[in-house]
Amino acid sequence: xxxxxxxxxxxxxxxxxxxxxxxxxxxxxxxxxxxxxxxxxxxxxxxxxxxxxxxxxxxxxxxxxxxxxxxxxxxxxxxxxxxxxxxxxxxxxxxxxxxxxxxxxxxxxxxxxxxxxxxxxxxxxxxx
Ligand SMILES: [Zn+2]
Numbered sequence: 001x002x003x004x005x006x007x008x009x010x011x012x013x014x015x016x017x018x019x020x021x022x023x024x025x026x027x028x029x030x031x032x033x034x035x036x037x038x039x040x041x042x043x044x045x046x047x048x049x050x051x052x053x054x055x056x057x058x059x060x061x062x063x064x065x066x067x068x069x070x071x072x073x074x075x076x077x078x079x080x081x082x083x084x085x086x087x088x089x090x091x092x093x094x095x096x097x098x099x100x101x102x103x104x105x106x107x108x109x110x111x112x113x114x115x116x117x118x119x120x121x122x123x124x125x126x127x128x
Pocket of ligand 1: 084085086087091112113114117
């Protein structure tokens with residue numbers, strides 16, 4: 001994978017958030033869907049659970065045995081599309097600003113470009 005230079009934090013923003021379901025649109029897992037485990041905004045990468053698997057050869061260290069392990073590698077954000085929580089289609093993201101939350105403060109939220117409904121946020125919790 002090509003090394004991507006880190007952007008300054010104040011210029012880093014992704015439309016994909018941890019907990020989103022995404023469709024992979026490029027690379028070896030093209031066409032598959034998965035859940036975003038982590039995002040790396042400064043490098044514009046997202047880690048999709050169980051996808052883009054690479055084999056790593058690891059040396060034994062301390063109590064951990066060595067060998068070949070399979071590890072999910074992060075994908076570039078441009079290679080995934082968020083799947084809308086309302087219409088279940090892969091979509092681009094729009095934004096709007098409306099009063100929301102308990103305090104009814106004006107905040108930015110993500111909007112599906114296909115059905116114009118807000119996209120729900122899901123906190124990521126790993127499967128056991
Ligand atoms: Zn939608």
